[in-house]
Amino acid sequence: MDSQIKGTEGEDFVNELAFSSFFKYWCYPSPKYENGDKKEICDLLVIFNDVLIIFSVKNYEFKGNHLRYFNNTISKATKQIAGAFKTLFSDKEIKIKHPDKIEEIFIKDKIQKVFRIVVNLGENVKFYPFNSLTNKNDFVTVFDKITFKTIIKELDTIPDFIDYLQKREELFKDRFTIILPAGDDDFSAETQKDFFSLTDDNLNTSMKTMLVSGSENDLLAYFLLNKREFPKVLHDEEITDYYLTIDGKWEEFTNQKLFENKKEADRISYFIDKFVENELLINITDDREKIAKYLLSFDRLTRRSISQSYFDFHEKNTKNSGLYFGRRIGxxxxxxxxxxxxxxxxxxEMFSTLNQLAIESFNLYGKYKYKTIILISTNKHHRFKFGLVEDIVPYPKEYEQQIIHDINILGWFTNLTEEKYTNKEFPD
Structure with missing residues (x-):
């Protein structure tokens, strides 16, 4: 197959997964330096709040020679990522284009954290380096096809995904790590030769060494079961070399009842994703985009809690009629x-007035606890109205007295309480 076609197919594979988990609105496939040389900067950029993720995708066929394959994939991809970073963070103004937006300036000063990811799509690789380093010593995460698909589907919010990336980087940045997804029977004489050639070159350095028998999916299973932390033993500074055996951990994990329970419990959380998709990311305005960003800044477990609160609230108010006005804050x-x-x-007009008073009363009687409030209004048919209040500060005393007066007229309770939801990621 033509290498360009394979490359495009590989990028499409990664893009589709990223779009579904992170929303296309924040994904920039094959962005170009629009006001410069028009060259492609990288295969995919994800820009969300102060986080930037740079992807390089390689879809070369593995033909048995691991070292040649790594040179054609990981090494080249790492250089591409380094070049993308250099372009984006140069002294020049860089304009990029999203397929569904107008040309925009890349606001480099807003970026606080950069993640670099190589996705290697060649199959039947028996071992591979767990990470790479740019010429500036920046950490680059390396995923194979199966691992990337699993991780991006399981950690399908930007907060969950970058939490994993951050902890992965912190643990492995000073280690030479090789992951071995293949079984012992798959290590031919030629494969062993490649393996020892790669490891011998790196064992002479002062870096700590880790060999992981299993796939990164197996490592992910350990991470999820261990309250989203990697094994404690791997953090022991006195141990320089590790051999971690986790073969089959992912399959064992996904066959457990607790995995099924988590999937079932998470179903309700996708109310937030659908709300963003169907209510906010259409006819985009600044406020719609801000609300979407706030909601998508919540991880999956928090989205579950918000959704449970919403449906419980809706059920309690669905039979309301007349001028009954329900309110709840979390x-x-x-x-x-x-x-x-x-x-x-x-x-x-009446509803807008009541919404405004609801916000003001929660601010006043909550002692201005929140700097930001997201408003989601609904009726019995789940028809939504929404709003956003930011940078909340105490009202003038005269205005507070007016709020108290209006609340008394309506007969609203003033001992306002917050709804609190505590969720276990893996329900019993």
Whole structure:
């Protein structure tokens, strides 16, 4: 097959997975230096808040020679990533183009953390380096095809994904690590020769060494079961060399009831994803984009809690009629998520006034706990209205008295309480 076609197929594979987990709106496939040489910067950029992820995708066929394969994939991809970083963070203004947006300036000053990822799509590789380093000694994560697909589907929010990347980088950045996904029977004489050639070149360095028998999926299983931390023994500074055997851990994990329980419990959390997709990322405005970013900044477990709160609130208010107005606020990572309900009998003006008073009353009686409140209003048919209040500061005393007056007229309770949801990632 033509190498260009294989390359395009590889990029499409990675793009589709990234779009589904991180939302296409923040994914820039094959971005070009639009106001410069028009050359492709990298295969995929993900830009979300202050995080940048640079992807290089290699879809070369593995033909049995590991060292030649690594040179054609990992080495070249690492250089591409280093070049992409150099271009993006040069002194020049860089403009890029998203397929669904107008040309925009890459705001480099906003970026606080950069992750670099090589996705190697060749199959039947018996071992491979767990990571790579650029010429500036920047850490580069290396995923194979199966691992990337699993991780991006299991850690299918940007917060969950970058938490794994961050902890992976912190643990392995000073280690020479080889992962061995193949079984012992797959190590032919030629494979062993390649393996020892690679390891001998690196064992002469002062870096700590780790050999991982198993796939990174197996390592992910350990990570998830261990409260999203890698094995404690791997953090022991006095141990310089490790041989970690985790073969079959992923299969064992996914066959457990707790894995099934987690999947079932997470189903409700996709209410947030669908809300962002169907309500916010259409007819984009600055406020819609801001609300979307706030909601997508929550990890999967927090989205589960918000969704449970919403559906519980909706069920309790679905039979309301007349001028009954429901309200509930929850604290989610320091952000207030306020649910209100409206009825068919309410005019838009009345509902807007009540929403405003709900926000103000929670601010006042909550002693201005929140700097940000997301408003999600619904009726019995799940028809949404939404809003965002940021940079909340105490109201003037005269205005506070007016709020108290209005609350008293409506007969609202002033001993407001927050809804609190505590969720176990793996329910019993």
């Amino acid at each position: 604290n989610f990572n320091g952000v207030g998520v306020l649910f209100t309900s409206y009825t068919d009998e309410m005019s838009d």
